[in-house]
Amino acid sequence: MAPKYPTVAGYQLVQKIGGGGFSTVFRAVNFDDHRVAACKVILITDQTADKDRKTVEKEMRVHSALKHENVLEFLNAVIVELKHRNHYIPGIYMLLELAAGGDLFDKIAPDVGVGDDVAHYYFQQMLSGVQYLHQEGVCHRDLKPENLLLDSAGVLKISDFGLSAVFKLKDSGKTRTLSERCGSLPYVAPELNSQKPYHAEPADAWGVGVILFTMLAGNTPWDEPTQNSREFSLYVSGEIYDEAPWDRFGPNVLSLIRGLLEIDPHKRMTLADAWSHPWCMRTSQLASQGPAVLADRITQSLRDTGDLELAAPDFSRQQEMDVDVDMPSATHQSQFTQSLMLFSQTQSGARYTPHLTRFYANVPPTHLMPLVQQTLHANNVQCKGPFVEGESLRLRIAGYDLRKQLFKGWVDIEAFHYRGAEGSFCVMQRDTGNPISWRQLWKHLISDEHINPYVLRK
Numbered sequence: 001m002a003p004k005y006p007t008v009a010g011y012q013l014v015q016k017i018g019g020g021g022f023s024t025v026f027r028a029v030n031f032d033d034h035r036v037a038a039c040k041v042i043l044i045t046d047q048t049a050d051k052d053r054k055t056v057e058k059e060m061r062v063h064s065a066l067k068h069e070n071v072l073e074f075l076n077a078v079i080v081e082l083k084h085r086n087h088y089i090p091g092i093y094m095l096l097e098l099a100a101g102g103d104l105f106d107k108i109a110p111d112v113g114v115g116d117d118v119a120h121y122y123f124q125q126m127l128s129g130v131q132y133l134h135q136e137g138v139c140h141r142d143l144k145p146e147n148l149l150l151d152s153a154g155v156l157k158i159s160d161f162g163l164s165a166v167f168k169l170k171d172s173g174k175t176r177t178l179s180e181r182c183g184s185l186p187y188v189a190p191e192l193n194s195q196k197p198y199h200a201e202p203a204d205a206w207g208v209g210v211i212l213f214t215m216l217a218g219n220t221p222w223d224e225p226t227q228n229s230r231e232f233s234l235y236v237s238g239e240i241y242d243e244a245p246w247d248r249f250g251p252n253v254l255s256l257i258r259g260l261l262e263i264d265p266h267k268r269m270t271l272a273d274a275w276s277h278p279w280c281m282r283t284s285q286l287a288s289q290g291p292a293v294l295a296d297r298i299t300q301s302l303r304d305t306g307d308l309e310l311a312a313p314d315f316s317r318q319q320e321m322d323v324d325v326d327m328p329s330a331t332h333q334s335q336f337t338q339s340l341m342l343f344s345q346t347q348s349g350a351r352y353t354p355h356l357t358r359f360y361a362n363v364p365p366t367h368l369m370p371l372v373q374q375t376l377h378a379n380n381v382q383c384k385g386p387f388v389e390g391e392s393l394r395l396r397i398a399g400y401d402l403r404k405q406l407f408k409g410w411v412d413i414e415a416f417h418y419r420g421a422e423g424s425f426c427v428m429q430r431d432t433g434n435p436i437s438w439r440q441l442w443k444h445l446i447s448d449e450h451i452n453p454y455v456l457r458k
Contacts, residue, residue: 003085003086003087003088003089004087004088004089005026005041005088005089005093006078006080006088006089006093008028008039008076008077008078008093008095009030009075009076009078009095010030010032010033011028011029011030011035011037011039011095012028012029012030012031013026013027013028013039013041014026014027014028014029015027015352016429017038017352017354017429018354018429018430018431019431019432022042023040023041023042024040024041025038025039025040025041026038026039026041027039027098027352028095028098036098036100037075037095037096037097037098038095038096038097038098038099039093039094039095039096040093040094040096041089041091041092041093041094042056042091042092042094043089043090043091044079044080044081044082044090044091044092045082045090046082053092055162056092056162059161059162059164060074060077060092060094062138062161062164062166063094063161063164064077065136066132066133066136066138066161068128068129068132068133069128069129069155070125070126070128070129070132070155070156070157070158071129071132071133071157071158072096072097072099072149072157072158072159073096073097074094074095074096074097075095075096075097076095077092077093077094077095078092078093078095079091079092079093080093096159097151097157098151098152099149099150099151099157099159100150100151100152100334100337100342100352100354101149101150101151101152101153101154101336101337101340101342101354102149102150102340102342102354102355102356103145103146103148103149103150103354103435104122104145104148104149104150104156104298105145105146105148105214105434105435105436106354106355106356106357106435106438106439107298107299107302107340107356108215108218108298108301108302108435108436108439109218109301109302109304109305109307109439110218110219110436110437110439110440110443111217111218111219111245112218112301112304112305113214113215113216113217113218113219113245113301114215114216114297114298114300114301115297115300116216116250116253117284117285117286117297118215118286118294118297118298119212119215119216119253120279120280120282120284120285120286121284121285121286121287121294122148122156122215123208123212123215123280124280124284125155125156126148126156126158126208126211127208127271127274127275127280129156129157129158130143130158130204130208130271131271131272131275133158133164133204134168134200134201134204134271136170137166137167137168137169137170138161138164138165138166138167139164139165139166139167139178139200139201139203139204140158140161140163140164140204140207141163141164141165141178141182141183141200141203141204142160142162142163142164142182142183142184142187142207143158143187143204143207143208143210143211144183144184144186144187144207144210144211144434145211145214145434145435145436146160146430146432146433146434146435147159147160148211150336152334152336152337153291153334153336154291154294154295154298154336163182163183165178165180165200167200167201168200175200177197177198177199177200178197178198178199178200178203179197179198183207184405185223185224185225185403185404185405186210186220186221186222186223186224186403186405186434187206187207187210187211187220188203188206188207188224188225189202189203189206189207189225189265190206190225190226190263191203191265193225193226198265199265201270201271202265202266202268202270203265204271205260205268205269205270205271205274206260206261206265206268208260208271208274209256209257209259209260209261209269210261212253212256212257212260213257213261214436216245216249216253217245218245218301218436219245219436220403220434221235221261222235223403223404224404235261236263241254252278252279253279255277255279256269256274256277256279256280259273259274259277260274290335291334291335291336291339292335292336292339294336295335295336295339295340296339298340299340299341299356302356307356307439307443308341308356309457310359310446310455310457311341311356311357311358311359312341312344312356313360313456313457340356341356342354342356344358344425344427346414346416346425353427355427355428355429355430356439357427357428357429357430357438357439357442358425358426358427358428359426359442359446359455359456360416360418360423360424360425360426360455360456361423361424361426361451361454361455361456362418362421362423362454362456363422363423363424363454364415364422364423364424365392365393365413365414365415365424366393367424368413368424368426368451368454369386369393369395369413371448371450371451371454372395372411372413372426372445372451373386373395374450375444375445375448375450375451376395376397376411376445378448379399379441379444380399380400381397381398381399381441382397382398382399383395383396383397384396384397386413391414391415392412392413392414393412393413393414394410394411394412394413395410395411395412395413396408396410397409397410397411399441401433401434401437401440401441402437402440403434403437405433405434405437406432406433407430407432407433407434407437407438407441408430408431408432408433409428409429409430409431409432409433409438410428410429410431411426411427411428411429412426412427412428412429413425413426418456423456428441428442428445
């Protein structure tokens with residue numbers, strides 16, 4: 001028998017829902033308790049170095065000690081060593097809270113962003129989570145859109161502590177500076193460009209500022225915080241404010257963004273300063289309005305651009321579907337996740353699909369896949385495959401976005417019968433990279449003259 005995935009603390013791995021550069025994330029189900037979770041799997045091979053294992057073990061040590069509403073909860077872990085490879089797939093299995101609402105930024109239209117109320121609602125939650133980390137002596141060091149997830153009620157969860165560092169001892173309050181250069185260039189603080197040690201809290205405060213900008217603008221402010229970036233140079237000189245999207249920010253939120261994006265870390269606004277800023281202090285207009293209203297407001301920009309109609313056409317609206325297929329937990333079927341259209345109509349019924357980068361076509365997979373490959377190649381995207389996996393055709397893709405950030409993921413196409421004819425259901429699953437850039441790639445794909453005529457809208 002081929003080796004299989006182990007059961008992790010009573011949970012079975014049932015569906016791949018994402019991943020990263022070195023890991024794969026599965027939806028995991030405890031069928032006895034009717035509970036769901038996520039399981040992050042990092043494979044162990046003969047080439048796995050001790051250094052890599054120690055890095056993952058440090059991540060687990062830090063993450064497992066954190067308990068906060070806005071931090072993704074660490075539930076359990078199992079390590080399967082190479083000596084058991086005949087029975088189980090060797091790896092480190094981290095059981096985590098399932099963020100059933102998917103990526104926050106998967107729901108944001110590129111270059112549009114979200115409204116002021118949604119940005120304010122999630123900024124407060126992000127501040128609360130990061131401030132808790134700092135109280136616990138932990139610096140995240142990789143705050144970016146792909147690490148902000150939503151649970152089944154739409155609550156923000158900070159995830160991925162692979163680059164985190166302990167900078168303060170809780171007992172004594174003694175702090176240390178950090179020296180390791182890490183993070184993603186569009187979100188990293190400028191002081192990390194020098195070789196000098198840096199302070200932890202201001203580096204995270206900068207990341208919080210970049211994310212606030214990105215929520216409001218639908219894009220990051222620059223490629224990197226150096227003179228190599230035209231936008232950053234204009235920001236430093238003060239000339240950027242007459243340009244889009246800066247010119248559409250009100251003076252109140254602009255002063256908060258500028259305070260968090262202060263070049264000098266000693267003068268930079270602290271998280272406590274941000275909490276007391278007038279833009280942040282006001283009462284949230286969304287907090288009391290319920291999950292369905294929140295879901296509608298988050299996806300408003302996708303509805304305005306027509307993107308949501310393509311991801312969830314009329315024929316697969318939730319109220320017309322039986323959403324009780326392969327979903328043993330009520331946390332999946334929340335009003336929030338249903339309003340977000342996170343269930344797709346497939347040949348086998350409704351399925352949880354936490355990616356809004358998807359579409360239906362009225363041609364079969366064997367017809368659609370070559371068109372997808374041709375379009376991706378034209379956009380300088382590298383492709384491997386297609387591979388046949390079960391009833392799906394899968395294409396592995398990778399490339400660089402306009403901010404020079406690497407993205408990787410999969411294009412899955414499976415048969416879907418529509419009005420008596422064979423069509424296709426296509427899902428783009430991102431492993432690595434900015435969710436906003438991934439959405440731009442999806443938009444290029446469905447807008448292409450060779451694919452667009454086949455995309456179903458009703």
